[in-house]
Amino acid sequence: MAFDLADVPPGREVYVLSTSFPKASDYPTNYMFGAEIYANPNARQAVFRQFRTPPEIGEIHVVRLAQP
Secondary structure (H helix, E strand, O other): OOOOHHHOOOOOOEEEEEOOOOOHHHOOOOOEEEEEEEEEEEEEEEOOOOOOOOOEEEEEEEEEEEOO
């Protein structure tokens, strides 16, 4: 996961969208996990316009990061 603090405006919240539950190594050390906002173990991660190609299904997690 690419995460740069320079991309976060001051005073704004940060959310992580991930295909697995985020690990501590996925975000800067001055952030900690907040609430998990959304989780779906059967999310459609990729869909295709060709009706014969089935969608790719897997986990999706949205987690709020908080500054201590």
